[in-house]
Amino acid sequence: MYFKPQLKMILVALACVTFNSQLIAAPSKASSIVETKVVQHYTTLAHTIFEDALITAKALDATLAAFIESPSQASLEKAQLAWKAARIPYLQSEVFRFGNPNVDDWEGQVNAWPLDEGLIDYVAQDYAHEEGNTGATANIVAAKSIKVGNKTIDTTSITPKFLAEINELGGSEANVATGYHAIEFLLWGQDLNGTQAGAGERPYTDFITGDQCTGGHCERRIQYLKAASSLLINDLQDMVAQWAPSTDNYRAKFEGLPKKEALTRILYGMGSLSLGELAGERMKVALDANSPEDEQDCFSDNTHHSHYFNAKGVQNLYDGQYQRANGQLMQGLGIAALVEPADPALHKSMQAALQKTEQALNAIVTLAEKDEPMKFDQLIAPNNTKGEAIVQEGIMALVNQAQSIEQVAKAVGIDNLNPDTSEHHF
Amino acid sequence: MVFQNRCLIVGLTVGMCFSFMGQAVAKQVVAGQAVVAQKPEAKQYLGGGTTVFATGRNSFSLPAANMPMLKTLDFSVGNSFFRSPWVIAPATTDVRDGLGPLFNTNGCQNCHIRDGGGHAPSSHDDNAVSLLVRISVAIEGVSWPEPNYGGQLQDFGVPGVEPEGKVHIEYQDVVEQFADGTTVTLRKPTLSITELAYGELHPDTRLSARLATPMIGLGLLEAIPEAKLMALADPQDLDNNGISGRPNTVLDVVSKKMVMGRFGWKAGQPSVRQQNTAAFAGDLGITSSLFPDENCTLAQKNCANAPTGGKPELTQEVLDAVTFYAQNLGVPARRQVNDAKTNAGEVLFESIGCAQCHTPTWTTGDAEAMPWLSNQVIYPYTDLLLHDMGNGLDDQHPESDAKGAEWRTPPLWGIGLSSVVSSEVNYLHDGRARTITEAILWHGGEAYDSQNAFKALSSEDRKALLAFIKSL
Numbered sequence: 001m002y003f004k005p006q007l008k009m010i011l012v013a014l015a016c017v018t019f020n021s022q023l024i025a026a027p028s029k030a031s032s033i034v035e036t037k038v039v040q041h042y043t044t045l046a047h048t049i050f051e052d053a054l055i056t057a058k059a060l061d062a063t064l065a066a067f068i069e070s071p072s073q074a075s076l077e078k079a080q081l082a083w084k085a086a087r088i089p090y091l092q093s094e095v096f097r098f099g100n101p102n103v104d105d106w107e108g109q110v111n112a113w114p115l116d117e118g119l120i121d122y123v124a125q126d127y128a129h130e131e132g133n134t135g136a137t138a139n140i141v142a143a144k145s146i147k148v149g150n151k152t153i154d155t156t157s158i159t160p161k162f163l164a165e166i167n168e169l170g171g172s173e174a175n176v177a178t179g180y181h182a183i184e185f186l187l188w189g190q191d192l193n194g195t196q197a198g199a200g201e202r203p204y205t206d207f208i209t210g211d212q213c214t215g216g217h218c219e220r221r222i223q224y225l226k227a228a229s230s231l232l233i234n235d236l237q238d239m240v241a242q243w244a245p246s247t248d249n250y251r252a253k254f255e256g257l258p259k260k261e262a263l264t265r266i267l268y269g270m271g272s273l274s275l276g277e278l279a280g281e282r283m284k285v286a287l288d289a290n291s292p293e294d295e296q297d298c299f300s301d302n303t304h305h306s307h308y309f310n311a312k313g314v315q316n317l318y319d320g321q322y323q324r325a326n327g328q329l330m331q332g333l334g335i336a337a338l339v340e341p342a343d344p345a346l347h348k349s350m351q352a353a354l355q356k357t358e359q360a361l362n363a364i365v366t367l368a369e370k371d372e373p374m375k376f377d378q379l380i381a382p383n384n385t386k387g388e389a390i391v392q393e394g395i396m397a398l399v400n401q402a403q404s405i406e407q408v409a410k411a412v413g414i415d416n417l418n419p420d421t422s423e424h425h426f
Numbered sequence: 427m428v429f430q431n432r433c434l435i436v437g438l439t440v441g442m443c444f445s446f447m448g449q450a451v452a453k454q455v456v457a458g459q460a461v462v463a464q465k466p467e468a469k470q471y472l473g474g475g476t477t478v479f480a481t482g483r484n485s486f487s488l489p490a491a492n493m494p495m496l497k498t499l500d501f502s503v504g505n506s507f508f509r510s511p512w513v514i515a516p517a518t519t520d521v522r523d524g525l526g527p528l529f530n531t532n533g534c535q536n537c538h539i540r541d542g543g544g545h546a547p548s549s550h551d552d553n554a555v556s557l558l559v560r561i562s563v564a565i566e567g568v569s570w571p572e573p574n575y576g577g578q579l580q581d582f583g584v585p586g587v588e589p590e591g592k593v594h595i596e597y598q599d600v601v602e603q604f605a606d607g608t609t610v611t612l613r614k615p616t617l618s619i620t621e622l623a624y625g626e627l628h629p630d631t632r633l634s635a636r637l638a639t640p641m642i643g644l645g646l647l648e649a650i651p652e653a654k655l656m657a658l659a660d661p662q663d664l665d666n667n668g669i670s671g672r673p674n675t676v677l678d679v680v681s682k683k684m685v686m687g688r689f690g691w692k693a694g695q696p697s698v699r700q701q702n703t704a705a706f707a708g709d710l711g712i713t714s715s716l717f718p719d720e721n722c723t724l725a726q727k728n729c730a731n732a733p734t735g736g737k738p739e740l741t742q743e744v745l746d747a748v749t750f751y752a753q754n755l756g757v758p759a760r761r762q763v764n765d766a767k768t769n770a771g772e773v774l775f776e777s778i779g780c781a782q783c784h785t786p787t788w789t790t791g792d793a794e795a796m797p798w799l800s801n802q803v804i805y806p807y808t809d810l811l812l813h814d815m816g817n818g819l820d821d822q823h824p825e826s827d828a829k830g831a832e833w834r835t836p837p838l839w840g841i842g843l844s845s846v847v848s849s850e851v852n853y854l855h856d857g858r859a860r861t862i863t864e865a866i867l868w869h870g871g872e873a874y875d876s877q878n879a880f881k882a883l884s885s886e887d888r889k890a891l892l893a894f895i896k897s898l
Contacts, residue, residue, distance in 0.1 A: 105482045130511050130536055171539045171848050276498030285506040291519035382518055417495040
């Protein structure tokens with residue numbers, strides 16, 4: 001009974017051995033090993049960068065605790081600085097979002113913007129929000145309960161779980177109750193200066209309990225800040241775990257993908273962040289619309305750093321390099337390791353494109369950080385032709401960079417750089 | 427396991443055996459199944475090459491999977507204008523101003539929740555934000571805008587311009603029974619307008635509520651060749667099957683020609699671009715090159731005198747970007763493709779006649795300047811034609827050639843993910859159906875036989891049919 005299949009299997013096995021030895025002899029073997037290393041280093045970078053985001057979010061949490069413990073202008077500013085520091089690794093992690101559905105699905109609770117800040121706290125009278133969005137004026141800090149549609153939601157206790165539940169309340173994406181930008185709003189308040197100089201100016205007394213409390217309900221505002229910070233830490237812990245070395249997590253599945261597919265995800269993420277998200281939504285839209293409402297870090301006026309470190313994230317993946325929050329430099333095989341041997345000229349032009357972007361976005365950072373700063377929301381003011389030219393240069397550099405990324409994709413054997421069309425979504 | 431044993435019997439290592447069998451089969455063996463891995467069925471790719479495999483809350487918001495990466499700039503700019511609120515003119519944000527004077531909402535995404543559909547208000551004090559009300563006066567079968575209120579009720583106004591009124595919906599229970607005795611309570615809506623700000627409504631006024639519809643796959647529907655759709659039309663029911671689909675014929679406002687309608691509940695708009703600009707004009711009060719006039723009636727003097735955000739308010743660049751965005755949202759893949767229950771449901775979908783109007787598949791023709799949308803085999807489950815749906819759904823509100831009881835077959839792709847994308851989902855033009863079962867039970871007219879056949883199904887068969895529909 002078994003004889004026939006056994007014989008077949010032996011023949012098959014012989015064929016199989018021959019096939020394997022042919023593979024070993026094939027010239028593509030070296031590049032296949034490099035591909036594997038590039039993919040592995042990508043997941044290592046993802047793990048490290050999310051880990052840094054977590055470390056800096058914990059540092060932020062500690063300064064928030066110190067601020068709440070003894071509120072003063074100085075302790076508020078310390079907390080604000082810690083928030084800005086926490087953004088640096090997070091923004092470099094965003095390049096992972098556009099190639100990986102698990103990061104994209106998770107992001108809504110971590111970094112959603114623009115937000116209808118009236119959901120969270122008091123706002124100025126001329127505050128514009130999404131019409132018909134009852135959540136936009138709910139003011140959770142002030143309210144013991146809020147009504148959305150025919151549902152009344154008890155808001156007595158502001159916990160991380162509660163905030164996660166009411167994020168995107170009533171289905172509206174503008175109802176952002178959680179993440180970096182909710183914390184940013186609590187630390188800075190509304191930026192009422194439009195396209196003029198100045199960020200949000202929330203007084204530290206908004207966090208003093210007792211008679212000196214300004215803005216009302218300081219106790220609940222403190223609760224909100226603590227809960228939002230805890231939730232952010234929880235979320236970052238989840239993402240770190242998904243990229244940690246393991247046999248059963250997203251990282252393991254990613255490394256198990258056919259190499260071409262993994263590379264497609266990596267390069268699509270780099271291109272899509274460069275072009276669609278950064279050049280498009282975050283810069284071109286804000287510039288064309290002259291609208292600070294389209295500015296990512298609108299409360300803190302830290303948008304220039306967001307743009308800069310988003311682009312840095314793309315560069316990290318090409319170079320295989322990342323400078324950790326503690327200053328340590330990580331180095332491994334990036335996409336460059338595949339391009340340089342195959343097409344040295346293309347490698348040079350990709351490097352030049354990345355460098356051009358770095359310079360253009362750094363020019364915006366320099367303007368924003370000088371003594372009499374010109375922030376991103378001032379650059380996009382109507383009739384600021386100088387500002388427009390500076391932002392436009394950044395956009396053009398990113399467009400050019402995206403085109404180079406597409407050529408790089410072709411050079412590593414990916415003809416159609418579009419999001420993954422296979423069923424390997426997990 | 428069978429393969430593995432045989433390999434061991436002949437003394438080969440499992441690894442060598444695996445390397446021959448290839449990854450797909452190896453996976454199956456690891457999973458403990460002896461079946462040979464199957465090729466994914468074409469039917470899984472509901473949107474052809476645009477199909478995306480996300481199943482989460484963002485699954486309606488992804489770019490077509492085969493859209494070139496260099497197009498993400500246009501897509502993202504369009505997305506931003508689709509999502510963010512428009513503001514009242516004059517404002518520093520010149521490109522984004524011009525909201526109103528009268529409007530229903532200040533952003534597309536408010537109704538097309540996460541690029542999905544809208545829902546009926548959950549209570550009387552709920553703002554009817556993802557649903558709007560069309561108003562008409564029917565004179566000899568032709569519908570005209572209401573003299574004081576125009577063709578659509580706008581329930582918001584800029585400061586100084588009174589909102590036209592508030593939508594009020596009352597529901598009445600209607601009980602239906604399946605052959606097996608199970609009953610289902612439907613809700614029949616009655617619409618009225620309260621707090622009328624510009625005088626009485628004309629005595630012959632007809633009101634029709636319309637839910638926002640999902641945004642996925644619109645560029646593909648636009649690319650189905652007209653001749654193919656026309657070939658399916660059978661206005662005189664010459665094949666005598668009780669189904670007499672016909673196209674709506676509508677005005678293309680640019681070419682000034684009468685052309686086939688494809689979009690909207692009554693196929694009242696011929697293209698994604700015209701559908702978008704009509705919504706900008708009617709729902710947001712944003713004028714465009716296609717619809718250059720604000721929707722103010724003679725009775726609405728403050729409306730006519732309100733500041734505008736430019737002539738037109740929508741720049742060509744933004745219109746192009748939003749149109750591109752609306753044409754390029756990918757269609758989520760079908761789930762449970764090889765499931766016995768959904769397969770049984772698919773057979774029933776054919777046998778009780780659903781597929782006669784919800785045409786499963788088409789191949790797109792040439793999509794202008796978007797080769798990735800061209801020549802795609804797609805599974806939208808619609809014929810884009812008008813069908814008489816009977817008295818129960820007759821809104822007495824004609825739209826071009828479409829009569830009150832006539833509705834365009836809505837596509838079914840994505841229907842099973844709607845409840846993941848949005849927490850509240852309703853079906854049919856006015857959101858009266860809270861479940862797919864309720865929606866089927868409202869099917870009358872040409873679909874009456876199918877509805878009856880559905881009622882005659884056993885509980886198990888009904889579950890299978892619904893499992894199939896929800897797998898889309």
